[in-house]
Amino acid sequence: MTFRTVSFCRSLLLLLSLSMIAALVACSSSNSGGGGGGGNTTPTISLSTTPTSLAASGTLPVSATITNDSSGANWSAACGSTTAGACGTFSASNTASGTAVTYTAPASVPPSAVVITATVADNSSVSASTPGITITTTAISVTFTTAPPTSLVPGGTAPVVATVTNDPSNGGVIYSCAPANTCGSFSSGTSAVASGASVTYTAPSTIGNVTITATAVDSSTTTANANVNITSAASGALTAGNYTFWLSGEDANSPYYVAGAFTFVPTSGSSGTSGTITGEQDLADASNVLTDTLTGTYALTADGNVQITLNTGDSNIGPGGNGTEILNATLTSGSGARIIEFDGWASGSGQLEPQSAPTTTPVAGYAFSVGGFDLGDNALGIGGVINVDGISGGNNIDGAGSVFDENDGGTLTTATFGPSSVSAAPLDQFGRVIFTLNPTTGSAFSFVGYFVSGSVLRLVENDHLFGVTGGQAFVQTGTGTFGASSFEGASYVFGATGADNIAGGVLQLAGVVTGNSDGSVSGNLSFNDLASGNISVPGGVTITGGNYTVDPPGTGRVTLSGLAVGLPYTYNLELYLDGNGNARVLSMDGPATNTVSEADVVDGVAGLQNLTGASFAGTFAMGATGVDATNEVELDAVGPVAAAGGNFSGVADLNWLIIGPVGDNTVSGTFASFSGSGISSGTVTGVDVTTCTQFTSSGAGCTPDEFTYYIANPSTTVGIESDANQLTLIRLELQE
Numbered sequence: 001m002t003f004r005t006v007s008f009c010r011s012l013l014l015l016l017s018l019s020m021i022a023a024l025v026a027c028s029s030s031n032s033g034g035g036g037g038g039g040n041t042t043p044t045i046s047l048s049t050t051p052t053s054l055a056a057s058g059t060l061p062v063s064a065t066i067t068n069d070s071s072g073a074n075w076s077a078a079c080g081s082t083t084a085g086a087c088g089t090f091s092a093s094n095t096a097s098g099t100a101v102t103y104t105a106p107a108s109v110p111p112s113a114v115v116i117t118a119t120v121a122d123n124s125s126v127s128a129s130t131p132g133i134t135i136t137t138t139a140i141s142v143t144f145t146t147a148p149p150t151s152l153v154p155g156g157t158a159p160v161v162a163t164v165t166n167d168p169s170n171g172g173v174i175y176s177c178a179p180a181n182t183c184g185s186f187s188s189g190t191s192a193v194a195s196g197a198s199v200t201y202t203a204p205s206t207i208g209n210v211t212i213t214a215t216a217v218d219s220s221t222t223t224a225n226a227n228v229n230i231t232s233a234a235s236g237a238l239t240a241g242n243y244t245f246w247l248s249g250e251d252a253n254s255p256y257y258v259a260g261a262f263t264f265v266p267t268s269g270s271s272g273t274s275g276t277i278t279g280e281q282d283l284a285d286a287s288n289v290l291t292d293t294l295t296g297t298y299a300l301t302a303d304g305n306v307q308i309t310l311n312t313g314d315s316n317i318g319p320g321g322n323g324t325e326i327l328n329a330t331l332t333s334g335s336g337a338r339i340i341e342f343d344g345w346a347s348g349s350g351q352l353e354p355q356s357a358p359t360t361t362p363v364a365g366y367a368f369s370v371g372g373f374d375l376g377d378n379a380l381g382i383g384g385v386i387n388v389d390g391i392s393g394g395n396n397i398d399g400a401g402s403v404f405d406e407n408d409g410g411t412l413t414t415a416t417f418g419p420s421s422v423s424a425a426p427l428d429q430f431g432r433v434i435f436t437l438n439p440t441t442g443s444a445f446s447f448v449g450y451f452v453s454g455s456v457l458r459l460v461e462n463d464h465l466f467g468v469t470g471g472q473a474f475v476q477t478g479t480g481t482f483g484a485s486s487f488e489g490a491s492y493v494f495g496a497t498g499a500d501n502i503a504g505g506v507l508q509l510a511g512v513v514t515g516n517s518d519g520s521v522s523g524n525l526s527f528n529d530l531a532s533g534n535i536s537v538p539g540g541v542t543i544t545g546g547n548y549t550v551d552p553p554g555t556g557r558v559t560l561s562g563l564a565v566g567l568p569y570t571y572n573l574e575l576y577l578d579g580n581g582n583a584r585v586l587s588m589d590g591p592a593t594n595t596v597s598e599a600d601v602v603d604g605v606a607g608l609q610n611l612t613g614a615s616f617a618g619t620f621a622m623g624a625t626g627v628d629a630t631n632e633v634e635l636d637a638v639g640p641v642a643a644a645g646g647n648f649s650g651v652a653d654l655n656w657l658i659i660g661p662v663g664d665n666t667v668s669g670t671f672a673s674f675s676g677s678g679i680s681s682g683t684v685t686g687v688d689v690t691t692c693t694q695f696t697s698s699g700a701g702c703t704p705d706e707f708t709y710y711i712a713n714p715s716t717t718v719g720i721e722s723d724a725n726q727l728t729l730i731r732l733e734l735q736e
Helices: 003-030
Strands: 044-047 053-055 059-062 064-067 073-078 101-104 115-120 127-129 134-136 141-146 157-165 173-178 198-202 208-216 219-230 241-251 255-266 274-284 289-300 306-311 324-331 337-341 346-354 365-374 379-387 403-408 411-415 432-437 445-453 456-461 467-475 491-500 505-515 521-529 545-550 557-564 571-577 582-587 600-608 618-628 634-644 647-656 660-671 679-685 705-713 716-721 726-734
Touching: 044 115, 044 127, 053 219, 073 101, 141 208, 157 173, 157 208, 157 647, 173 198, 241 337, 241 445, 241 456, 241 467, 241 634, 255 289, 255 346, 255 365, 255 445, 255 456, 255 467, 274 306, 274 456, 274 467, 324 346, 324 618, 324 634, 337 618, 337 634, 337 647, 346 618, 346 634, 365 456, 365 491, 365 571, 365 582, 365 600, 379 467, 379 491, 379 571, 379 582, 379 600, 403 582, 467 582, 491 582, 491 705, 491 716, 491 726, 505 557, 505 571, 505 600, 505 618, 505 705, 505 716, 505 726, 521 545, 521 557, 521 705, 521 716, 600 705, 618 647, 634 660, 634 726, 660 705, 705 726
Parallel strands: 053 134, 141 219
Antiparallel strands: 044 064, 059 101, 059 219, 073 115, 115 127, 141 157, 157 198, 173 208, 208 219, 241 255, 241 346, 255 274, 274 289, 289 306, 306 324, 324 337, 337 346, 365 379, 365 467, 379 403, 403 411, 432 445, 445 456, 456 467, 491 505, 491 600, 505 521, 545 557, 557 571, 571 582, 582 600, 618 634, 618 726, 634 647, 647 660, 660 679, 679 705, 705 716, 716 726
16 A cells, blocks of 8 residues: 555544544534523423402412423513502512412502513523403402301311402302311312302311311402301210209110109319219119119210210119110200110110209199000000199199090090199109009009109109100199180190001101181191101191190190191190190090091100291200111110201211111201291201111111201201101200
């Protein structure tokens, strides 16, 4: 190879090497760049949605999302003015990608709509701007059109509605609550909700004070606030002293009735939420008539209810004969309570009441009724007036001014009492009294009673001469002076339970009856008799016929005859008035009183209706009693519910003898606006043992049951189930 050839090759190789180096340098140069981030890929920026208008001085959260850059966004606003602050201000001049800044509109309307701009901090050529936002002079406002209730039970629910005004962009509201993490939740979560739309607030599981806030989306400083007390409503505290209690239901043997009284001594430092009990009680069922002394305890439970443990030492009582009764209670105002038996041996419902028993038996008429079953297992009801007239100096009863009514499976008896007696003074420390009664027709029988006060006492039949019965008596004011005016123009709301003896099934009856000046009766009745298929529609049935008479001797007995409600038979009821706005109710229906061979026996309590200031709103103690549709086995429930805006919610302890006690079952309900007669219809969910998952294996959850409601007064509402799912009678007593 010649020198020339070698030189040429070397030159060619050098040229190729230089070309490759140049190419590598070019590649390296194409992959490098500034802009704070590695590469010359152009960053992008986008803004969150903003409204088309905003009130003067209103606030608005806005954020910028940036890609391919980490320097953040710089914020500015333009509005046709160069004056500092004339176009509004920002809570920060620079924010990281995705971090919201709060824009505050100017206090006065600027020359033109405001345009908010976010610019990439280290690349001023990359920016994004909002459409023009018109600043208005009318301030945006938020109000609760359906405010949450002032109190709710733990886990309770309530509807909440907030309305935004002067909000042209219709941004709506966002709901929140405090203290964070322990204040509950909303069905909308943290999302915006349209103005006027309803959301459901669910209270936390713990008690305490909660603040619910509705914040305008288009003005984060514009809010509406409401305070809610998450509480069991009643504190669970009892004051030291005596209390009476009464239960009716079903035990392991048969229907049973219990009446008693005890002294409560609070535990030191407990503020009355726990303590010890000593007392006595009388219990009657098909196998036993028992009188026992009591010891026991009282304690507030975690759900806000209270639990009373009664130790009788009696092997005829309690699961396995352990002698113990467990009572769960929800307190009402005045330290009373709705109670149920909450053990596997029995299920019953009734009341606990502060006791102020007299030391001697009052000389007066006693308006009473009791219900239950005779020894042949037929439905039995007894009612009337026992006139304790003090003849012969021993609080004896000579029979004058007394009346006696009996409905034994449709066999009706109306009579009076012959010479009878009642315990003389002094009564024992628990106000226990015994009536030994001799009706002029039939056999003698006796009741044991416990005075609640000088005007109220609870009764249990303490022999098996008539059967197994229990009820209540009211001491009359004005004994012997009752007349037509005692019922004329008055309306009484009542609830009663018993049985239809022809069909052999449990029967419940509720309603309102009014005495008119012409001697007719008007009002509304609801009835549920699953065995015969007679169930009134929700809202009850208008009474289209019937009349009333008041006993001429002035006993206080009011006879309601021929109450027509669209059935092939009519209802016939007796009211026994006490002169203080209370009455006992007894049905006197049998084949002889109807065009068909139909008989029903119910007894219960009635109260003079007072709708002044009445509304179904607040926190109530709910007591429920009934039977399932298949087996007609006793079920009872008690718990606090909060009502507001056509809804109520809470929790209840429920006992159904087929499966035993179930605690803290979620309960909810609805109700329509009440009529001028205090009547409404709606639903109740959570006490139906045939549909709730807790009680069946179907996993179907709880379905709503239809109910009819009757307001008795501002503190008491009676409800009755109006469908074929089961029988349920509820009583709601205000806690506040």
